Amino acid sequence: MCLAIPGVVREIRGSLAVVDYGGIAKEVDISLLEDVQVGDYVVVHVGYAISKLSEEEARRSIETWKEVLERLGAA
Amino acid sequence: MELLRDFRSRGLARRCIQAIEELSSGEEYTFMHVCGTHEQSITRHGLRSLLPANIRLIAGPGCPVCVTPAGDVDAAVELAEQDKVVLTYGDALRVPGSELSLAQAKARGADVRVVYSIREAVKLARRSPGREFVFFSIGLDTTAPSVAMEVKRGLPANLSVLNALRLTVPVMELLLGMGDLRFEGYLAPGHVSAVIGARAYEVLAKAYGMPVVVSGFEPLDILLSVAMLVKQLREGEARVENEYSRVVSYEGNQIAQRLVEEVFEVATVHWRGIGRVPFSGLRLREEFSGFDARERYGLEQRSGRDIRPGCSCHLVITGKLSPQECTMFGRACTPAKPYGPCMVSSEGTCNVAYRYGG
Numbered sequence: 001m002c003l004a005i006p007g008v009v010r011e012i013r014g015s016l017a018v019v020d021y022g023g024i025a026k027e028v029d030i031s032l033l034e035d036v037q038v039g040d041y042v043v044v045h046v047g048y049a050i051s052k053l054s055e056e057e058a059r060r061s062i063e064t065w066k067e068v069l070e071r072l073g074a075a
Numbered sequence: 076m077e078l079l080r081d082f083r084s085r086g087l088a089r090r091c092i093q094a095i096e097e098l099s100s101g102e103e104y105t106f107m108h109v110c111g112t113h114e115q116s117i118t119r120h121g122l123r124s125l126l127p128a129n130i131r132l133i134a135g136p137g138c139p140v141c142v143t144p145a146g147d148v149d150a151a152v153e154l155a156e157q158d159k160v161v162l163t164y165g166d167a168l169r170v171p172g173s174e175l176s177l178a179q180a181k182a183r184g185a186d187v188r189v190v191y192s193i194r195e196a197v198k199l200a201r202r203s204p205g206r207e208f209v210f211f212s213i214g215l216d217t218t219a220p221s222v223a224m225e226v227k228r229g230l231p232a233n234l235s236v237l238n239a240l241r242l243t244v245p246v247m248e249l250l251l252g253m254g255d256l257r258f259e260g261y262l263a264p265g266h267v268s269a270v271i272g273a274r275a276y277e278v279l280a281k282a283y284g285m286p287v288v289v290s291g292f293e294p295l296d297i298l299l300s301v302a303m304l305v306k307q308l309r310e311g312e313a314r315v316e317n318e319y320s321r322v323v324s325y326e327g328n329q330i331a332q333r334l335v336e337e338v339f340e341v342a343t344v345h346w347r348g349i350g351r352v353p354f355s356g357l358r359l360r361e362e363f364s365g366f367d368a369r370e371r372y373g374l375e376q377r378s379g380r381d382i383r384p385g386c387s388c389h390l391v392i393t394g395k396l397s398p399q400e401c402t403m404f405g406r407a408c409t410p411a412k413p414y415g416p417c418m419v420s421s422e423g424t425c426n427v428a429y430r431y432g433g
């Protein structure tokens with residue numbers, strides 16, 4: 001029931017969007033999210049987008065972790 | 076997406092495993108996750124064998140199909156046999172009822188169809204106004220908003236909902252009180268958390284002193300989350316941390332939460348293999364009860380035969396037994412011919428263990 005990977009929004013028509021999973025397109029209801037734009041990455045569950053992926057957070061968390069792992073000396 | 080590549084980096088994963096080894100310094104820790112997709116990722120990537128031997132990961136009740144009681148399946152079968160069209164997710168088709176699964180009812184001529192979402196159920200019902208449709212709604216906090224959305228929009232008159240939605244946090248809380256089950260931290264499910272927010276787990280940290288880390292699904296996400304749990308334990312802390320901040324916020328999806336709150340009320344329900352869990356289910360509110368299949372067709376809430384003789388699903392679901400320890404595993408029970416509920420869904424712990432080994 002659960003798709004672990006985010007897909008990218010290609011097209012928006014009202015409350016529906018076409019979301020692309022590496023070539024496989026799915027019709028997704030986006031009314032649970034505010035302000036979805038073409039090009040956004042969304043996490044979809046049973047045909048409804050439940051969250052937008054934040055690139056900024058993704059970058060921040062990976063950078064933080066690289067630092068933490070360095071500090072622990074596990075290089 | 077380019078930057079997600081880092082979350083799949085083997086180098087980082089290796090360093091993270093070293094860090095866990097260093098941080099835990101031989102101390103034995105058991106962590107429970109409650110998510111079918113976590114189990115898939117852990118097993119598929121062989122994380123249990125990659126982690127140091129003193130770290131154990133166990134699977135709790137994270138598969139909605141597995142915990143749907145036989146009595147609910149029986150109700151769906153009964154409606155299918157009364158000539159309603161029963162619609163549900165593919166995973167729910169083969170989950171055993173007391174006597175029959177929906178797939179078996181279908182083989183006997185009942186009209187049972189697989190849908191990908193409730194939106195599809197709405198479309199099908201609109202297309203055939205002369206027939207009655209029932210959407211068998213299983214799932215956790217992640218699935219509830221979609222059902223709430225369509226109920227709020229107004230279902231077609233010939234469609235009702237046989238609801239079996241369940242909430243994750245109350246069952247996580249119940250497991251903490253099981254005296255014979257010991258674990259030191261929770262990996263919280265990423266997508267459930269996208270809806271309910273990291274904040275929903277505060278009760279587990281504050282009232283039970285249980286460290287919780289909300290985790291994503293890449294192998295590195297899980298390893299980092301384990302490292303975060305170990306770190307908390309070493310520092311004597313019990314907090315809610317969010318490893319999966321790229322998708323999950325502290326507050327969660329508030330549009331979804333409001334919608335669920337508006338359409339459903341919380342009820343005490345029965346979980347297959349676990350029993351009654353206080354305030355762990357959702358029921359349509361009075362004003363929407365016209366869409367409730369139980370009300371519409373006068374169905375009673377009955378208990379069914381949840382666990383067949385010889386099946387250990389109740390122990391697997393609560394992390395007390397690994398699938399391989401069940402004598403039926405791979406012999407009398409396989410994904411092609413499941414005997415117990417944990418072998419049915421691609422998120423079921425026995426099914427995952429059969430397909431990916433581990």
Ligand code: SF4
Pocket residue numbers: 385386387388391398401402403404405408409414415416417418425
């Ligand atoms: S292997 Fe089959 S019979 Fe054994 S616990 Fe799992 S589902 Fe039940």
